[in-house]
Amino acid sequence: xxxxxxxxxxxxxxxxxxxxxxxxxxxxxxxxxxxxxxxxxxxxxxxxxxxxxxxxxxxxxxxxxxxxxxxxxxxxxxxxxxxxxxxxxxxxxxxxxxxxxxxxxxxxxxxxxx
Amino acid sequence: xxxxxxxxxxxxxxxxxxxxxxxxxxxxxxxxxxxxxxxxxxxxxxxxxxxxxxxxxxxxxxxxxxxxxxxxxxxxxxxxxxxxxxxxxxxxxxxxxxxxxxxxxxxxxxx
Numbered sequence: 001x002x003x004x005x006x007x008x009x010x011x012x013x014x015x016x017x018x019x020x021x022x023x024x025x026x027x028x029x030x031x032x033x034x035x036x037x038x039x040x041x042x043x044x045x046x047x048x049x050x051x052x053x054x055x056x057x058x059x060x061x062x063x064x065x066x067x068x069x070x071x072x073x074x075x076x077x078x079x080x081x082x083x084x085x086x087x088x089x090x091x092x093x094x095x096x097x098x099x100x101x102x103x104x105x106x107x108x109x110x111x112x113x114x
Numbered sequence: 115x116x117x118x119x120x121x122x123x124x125x126x127x128x129x130x131x132x133x134x135x136x137x138x139x140x141x142x143x144x145x146x147x148x149x150x151x152x153x154x155x156x157x158x159x160x161x162x163x164x165x166x167x168x169x170x171x172x173x174x175x176x177x178x179x180x181x182x183x184x185x186x187x188x189x190x191x192x193x194x195x196x197x198x199x200x201x202x203x204x205x206x207x208x209x210x211x212x213x214x215x216x217x218x219x220x221x222x223x224x225x
Contacts, residue, residue, distance in 0.1 A: 107157055
């Protein structure tokens, strides 16, 4: 059983650009959540996808968007990058049968915005 | 969402027990208490969760106060690999994937 993987591991962009981060869920999982972790802070919930539909969103602007594909892989897209978007982006997969499930996190993508 | 208070940092010696406290005085009756930890340069990982009774698994034990306003994560014999940031997270059963992380407690383990 493979775990959650994310790509790329590191990325450098400039302000105003757009970025796409990718996540492959653990086999058998139907839900993926994305988190942003600034340096020295706990992860902050961005949004969750369940069966390809957004299923909850944190306090992030619409320029943060996502997709979940039929094979339960996922993308996080961020438009019009700002310096404050520099952070570690984590995805987590789980299997939800109407109740909470243990979250399995990937190692994250470190995004630097210059 | 219930707020949590945890010490910013704690130190332990290797092979000694560690008690990591968490206050969650605004917890609702249906919130489970989850603990996750984040090792350096890794994503968080699940440790344990419980509702009212104390819980044990291969990683740790969770002691929940009778009034549920606080809990303690117990590592019975700390190892160097247990050095991490530990997060206490109250979570509703129907909350799906959303985890609300606080600042957590940074645990350092001395050999």
